Amino acid sequence: MSLPESPMAANPTLDVRNLCTSFYTRAGVLPAVRDVSLQVQPGRILGLVGESGSGKSVTGFSILGLVDAPGRISGGQILFKGQDLTRLSASQLRHLQGNRIAMIFQDPMMTLNPVLRVDTQMIEAVRAHRPLSKRDAREHASRTLALMGIASPEERLRAYPHQLSGGMRQRVAIAIALLHSPDLIIADEPTTALDVTIQAQILSEVQKLVREQGTSLIWITHDLSVVAGLADDVAVMYAGRIVEQGSVADVLDRPQHPYTQGLIDSLPSRNKRGQRLRQIPGMAPDLLSMPSGCAFAERCSRASALCGQEPEPREIAPGQTVRCFHPGAADAQ
Amino acid sequence: MNTLAKKIPDSVRLQTQSPWRRVAVEFMSSPTAVVGLLVLLVIVLVAVLAPWIVVQNPYDLMQLNVLDARLAPGSVNMDSGYTYWLGTDGQGRDLVSAIMYGLRISLWVGIGSALIAAVIGTLLGLVSAYIGGWVDALLMRLVDLLLSFPAILMALMILAWLGKGVGNVMLTLILLEWAYYARTARGQALTESRREYVDAARGQGIGPWRIVVGHILPNCLPPLLVIGALQIARAITLEATLSFLGLGVPVTEPSLGLLIANGFQYMLSNEYWISLFPGLALLITIVAINLVGDRLRDVLNPRLQR
Numbered sequence: 173m174s175l176p177e178s179p180m181a182a183n184p185t186l187d188v189r190n191l192c193t194s195f196y197t198r199a200g201v202l203p204a205v206r207d208v209s210l211q212v213q214p215g216r217i218l219g220l221v222g223e224s225g226s227g228k229s230v231t232g233f234s235i236l237g238l239v240d241a242p243g244r245i246s247g248g249q250i251l252f253k254g255q256d257l258t259r260l261s262a263s264q265l266r267h268l269q270g271n272r273i274a275m276i277f278q279d280p281m282m283t284l285n286p287v288l289r290v291d292t293q294m295i296e297a298v299r300a301h302r303p304l305s306k307r308d309a310r311e312h313a314s315r316t317l318a319l320m321g322i323a324s325p326e327e328r329l330r331a332y333p334h335q336l337s338g339g340m341r342q343r344v345a346i347a348i349a350l351l352h353s354p355d356l357i358i359a360d361e362p363t364t365a366l367d368v369t370i371q372a373q374i375l376s377e378v379q380k381l382v383r384e385q386g387t388s389l390i391w392i393t394h395d396l397s398v399v400a401g402l403a404d405d406v407a408v409m410y411a412g413r414i415v416e417q418g419s420v421a422d423v424l425d426r427p428q429h430p431y432t433q434g435l436i437d438s439l440p441s442r443n444k445r446g447q448r449l450r451q452i453p454g455m456a457p458d459l460l461s462m463p464s465g466c467a468f469a470e471r472c473s474r475a476s477a478l479c480g481q482e483p484e485p486r487e488i489a490p491g492q493t494v495r496c497f498h499p500g501a502a503d504a505q
Numbered sequence: 506m507n508t509l510a511k512k513i514p515d516s517v518r519l520q521t522q523s524p525w526r527r528v529a530v531e532f533m534s535s536p537t538a539v540v541g542l543l544v545l546l547v548i549v550l551v552a553v554l555a556p557w558i559v560v561q562n563p564y565d566l567m568q569l570n571v572l573d574a575r576l577a578p579g580s581v582n583m584d585s586g587y588t589y590w591l592g593t594d595g596q597g598r599d600l601v602s603a604i605m606y607g608l609r610i611s612l613w614v615g616i617g618s619a620l621i622a623a624v625i626g627t628l629l630g631l632v633s634a635y636i637g638g639w640v641d642a643l644l645m646r647l648v649d650l651l652l653s654f655p656a657i658l659m660a661l662m663i664l665a666w667l668g669k670g671v672g673n674v675m676l677t678l679i680l681l682e683w684a685y686y687a688r689t690a691r692g693q694a695l696t697e698s699r700r701e702y703v704d705a706a707r708g709q710g711i712g713p714w715r716i717v718v719g720h721i722l723p724n725c726l727p728p729l730l731v732i733g734a735l736q737i738a739r740a741i742t743l744e745a746t747l748s749f750l751g752l753g754v755p756v757t758e759p760s761l762g763l764l765i766a767n768g769f770q771y772m773l774s775n776e777y778w779i780s781l782f783p784g785l786a787l788l789i790t791i792v793a794i795n796l797v798g799d800r801l802r803d804v805l806n807p808r809l810q811r
Contacts, residue, residue, distance in 0.1 A: 236708055270709030277708075282701035287524055287723045296719065297709045332523065348709065 183253075184211040185356050185388035186235065191248035193227075193234045202459045204230040204243070206412040209485075212356065212388040212405075217379070219399030219420065220392045221435070222409035225456060228392045229278075231409070232358045235390075236275050237265045253355065271301040274349035276359040280342035280366075284333035290344055291329040297348050312351065320347040321377050339370035346378060356388045363398070375402055396439055400424055408432050411457055411467035414485070418492030428488050428499040430472050466496070474498040531804045541796025548790050552608040559602035560587055564757065573597035575776050592778040594767060600778065603764055604786045610760035611787070614671060615741035618678035623733050625679065626686025627722070633687065634694035635717050644687065651684040656743060664752045671754050674747060678740045689732055693725040700724075727805035734798030738791050745787055761787045 193205040205227040212218045222228040233239050235250055237257060250257040252273065257265065277283040285293055294313035295306055304312065310329065317325035320343045333341055342362055349357055359378070363371040379402055382389045391403055399406050400420060407417035408431065416429040427433045434452035454471035457463060463470065469479040478497045485493045532538055551558070561568045573582060578592040578600075591600035633644040651659070660677050667673040697703065698721055706716050745762030747753035749769075754760050759767070761783045768779025 238704055238707055266710045266712060268710070269707065270711070275705070275708040277701055277705055279701060283705040285702045285706070285720050285724070287726075288720070289523075296711060296715070300710050300712075300715075345705070348705075 186212040187251040189249045192246045194246045195243040215386040217389045217403045219403030219406040226409040227412040271352045273356045274354040276349045276362040278361045316347045358390045360392045415495045422492045428494040429496045538800030541793045544793040555605035563598040563603040591782045594779045607761040614744045618675040619737040622679045622682035626683035627690040630687040630690025634691045648684040697721045697724045731802040738794040
């Protein structure tokens, strides 16, 4: 495992290996994330796709060390620039949080403290990692807001969150994540609560900033069209596992896993006008009573007796791995 | 976006309106609450300035004349010629002066103990919510225990053990009252700590202590403020009760409660004023505080907000 697998993978910003995160509830152990491995290279954007409850957010929270009891990382490694985050003490981790690894949350209404002014919150975030005076920290906050395309940063700094629009609040939240020019940003569906035009603006601004600063970005979403426009690589999660991953071009154009194909088929598009959308039959399995073997087998048209066992990830094409016994293009069924 | 923002004149843009300013504006929209607040301000002012505005220091024995004892309201002092507007008590004290001094003690004991109890209770509540586990269980059972006893009984027990005195009365009130703040602060902090802004702050690498004090506490303040206002009133009445029963403040520092107790024995001989006027002063103070507290509760309760 110490040898890099390919020259591209020489120094990934983030290298998650066999991560397992479980919630130990009274009703039983709930394996939210099972055996997830992924890499993000500097300056690359990874789209982490899946439906609600597929474990994509828990993966993000695990990387940042924000999983709370009764949840716990129960196995695997999270190597951030070669350092295993799962072995760090709380204070060592705090030193990285917000500084080298930042997170952007889903709901901009909730992530800013409602009773504190924007400047109070931003100055605190700056001074958590840099010994700046309040005035210098405010200056830095103002510059970062301007970077996010906020028109009059001084005025926004003096505002309370409830005085800002949803889009503006999310820009502020993203600016907070960018304050320390982190090496890695984990964005947990940050644009789902916004309308489409604001979403498009924010996506293009984030993409530009990430490219300029060489930041790695994990964009967690359930929206494949966002991934298609934003990301370089994509990992598709289902019931706590990554079922398919690879470059956006490979995975979205030539999906190999039946679940990925189902997701793409269920998107409306111009070419499918007038046709009924194909949907994936059935429901995602209950994580508390997971079937043995492939979790998707029950809903899968290709399922066979083999699927009663757990499929291991296989590299089906260079850079594209699939966790399925019957991979292949949709037509090859 | 940018061009649009430039077109909007500065005057139209939102003024920075802090949540507290909104509370102040809404508070002022109720005439009764404003009256309550004004009365309270006057009472506090009178209490604070008492030594400079009274006609006699009621506890300087040199200024008292036993011959002036139990004069009816409106009587005139033969030597100096000033009028005892509210009469005099059994020792010949001017009741106006005695009430002003009594207010000083009552307010000092009430507000002082309520504030100290608020700080202690809030901190313990936050710690309890943050640490959780057996610390939380232990603290909250202690709170249950304290709240399940009748306050007056607990106070009598503690004072019987500690003895009289302003300091001891305050200590008793603090021991009784911190539990209210602790329970409220804990409940509120538990709710707040599950909010996403707390996760966001943790994700920014902000330490636990700063999150509790800097982020969670400000969001817990509204209900604590309401409790604080009502607890001040409660502390003042409880002190008055204890003093009336003879277990409160010493005779040398009489509060309103002790003044009422002193006049009580003369009630049956028709010298009603010795008890009545201190009682009225106490009543007005409590009503004023409660008016303010009620309005605060209406303004700060998110469930009652329009």
